[in-house]
Amino acid sequence: MADYQLVCFAQSGNAYRAALMLNLIGADWEPKWVDFFVAGVQRTPEFRGDVNEMGEVPVLIDNERNKKLTQSGVILTYLSDLTGQFKPDGEDARLEALRWIIFDNQKVNGFLGPFRFLRNFVKPAGDPAVMAFLKARIDGNLAIVNRRLAASPFLLGDKPTIADISMTGYLYYPADEFGFDIAKEHRAIGAWLERIKALPGWKHPYEVMPGYPLGSKPAA
Numbered sequence: 101m102a103d104y105q106l107v108c109f110a111q112s113g114n115a116y117r118a119a120l121m122l123n124l125i126g127a128d129w130e131p132k133w134v135d136f137f138v139a140g141v142q143r144t145p146e147f148r149g150d151v152n153e154m155g156e157v158p159v160l161i162d163n164e165r166n167k168k169l170t171q172s173g174v175i176l177t178y179l180s181d182l183t184g185q186f187k188p189d190g191e192d193a194r195l196e197a198l199r200w201i202i203f204d205n206q207k208v209n210g211f212l213g214p215f216r217f218l219r220n221f222v223k224p225a226g227d228p229a230v231m232a233f234l235k236a237r238i239d240g241n242l243a244i245v246n247r248r249l250a251a252s253p254f255l256l257g258d259k260p261t262i263a264d265i266s267m268t269g270y271l272y273y274p275a276d277e278f279g280f281d282i283a284k285e286h287r288a289i290g291a292w293l294e295r296i297k298a299l300p301g302w303k304h305p306y307e308v309m310p311g312y313p314l315g316s317k318p319a320a
């Protein structure tokens with residue numbers, strides 16, 4: 101059995117953060133696919149009882165240490181503490197990373213995820229007023245991240261940390277899934293995405309997690 105298992109599916113930017121981290125640190129890991137869209141496994145009592153009471157992916161299983169962790173920010177923190185990789189340098193940086201991870205979870209990928217979900221994966225698609233609300237929030241918050249990344253190569257300075265890995269969430273998914281091109285509209289974010297992409301072990305979300313294209317049935 102692999103050292104780690106990650107409960108995930110290809111379309112999840114929240115899970116991508118953890119999958120990318122595992123790849124970048126060179127971990128021995130394997131994905132455990134969740135049938136999120138058709139069976140809605142995350143809503144079942146079994147999933148909520150045995151896997152994650154919050155009904156969410158990602159879930160990281162550390163087989164060696166017999167641990168199960170959820171919330172991508174917690175998973176990233178755990179793996180960086182364990183390996184020293186992508187770990188913010190010192191207490192101030194640790195808090196600064198946490199600040200960006202929370203901002204990302206709530207306001208950047210926290211809005212991008214539902215926007216993309218309502219646009220691509222539900223019928224009928226999201227109500228136009230809801231979509232307009234989310235889009236305005238997304239534009240404003242991406243501009244904040246863009247301003248930050250125009251001033252330094254990575255969110256916390258010269259080196260990539262877990263704050264950057266968290267922020268990648270949905271940002272590598274195809275532009276047509278959003279109806280706008282994040283990398284082109286926010287040039288500093290586009291350049292930063294290329295810098296992350298150049299790190300050894302980087303893979304696209306549709307390559308690193310199972311279940312793409314939608315409807316394909318990977319082993320669970």
Ligand SMILES: N[C@@H](CCC(=O)N[C@@H](CS)C(=O)NCC(=O)O)C(=O)O
Nearest residue numbers: 112113114155156157158171172205
């Ligand atoms: N803040 C969480 C968000 C996790 C999350 O919302 N995951 C989605 C999949 S992309 C999910 O499982 N949603 C199920 C639901 O909200 O019912 C994290 O970063 O781990």
